[in-house]
Amino acid sequence: MNEAKLKFYKSLGLKLTPQRLAILEYLENNRSHPSAEDIYNALKPHFPSMSFATVYNTLEVLVEKGLVKEINIESNKKRFDAFTHPHHHFFCKGCKKIIDIENNQNITIPKELKDYELTEFQVIFYGFCPECKNKRGKR
Ligand SMILES: [Zn+2]
Numbered sequence: 001m002n003e004a005k006l007k008f009y010k011s012l013g014l015k016l017t018p019q020r021l022a023i024l025e026y027l028e029n030n031r032s033h034p035s036a037e038d039i040y041n042a043l044k045p046h047f048p049s050m051s052f053a054t055v056y057n058t059l060e061v062l063v064e065k066g067l068v069k070e071i072n073i074e075s076n077k078k079r080f081d082a083f084t085h086p087h088h089h090f091f092c093k094g095c096k097k098i099i100d101i102e103n104n105q106n107i108t109i110p111k112e113l114k115d116y117e118l119t120e121f122q123v124i125f126y127g128f129c130p131e132c133k134n135k136r137g138k139r
């Protein structure tokens, strides 16, 4: 992680423990929108003393600081996204993968909202990815 980034995190009043940095770095290098469990399982070998609560609490702090976004697509499992630029998602109902949709051009704001001030919006497309679609076709 580079100096400028570290400085930026410190400027947010974020205490940077090695575990927190590892969680942040994992999220930044991983666009699969992992859950807290995924992050815990991936980092546990490197930080044997790290508890699941630490991961969970760190994620809460990162969300609060605006460094990470929470995605509530699966009802029983929060997923996390360090790519905070506005974008949309596709959720595969087969393998539960979430992919980023960065093309925001073709999404129309509903006319019911014309008098509202929109601060952000996120569209979630649901369906089956090509692999899952093929598997379904073969059943
Ligand atoms: Zn899939």
Ligand SMILES: [Zn+2]
Pocket (backbone or CB within 6 Å): 033, 081, 083, 087, 088, 089, 099, 100
């Ligand atoms: Zn995303």
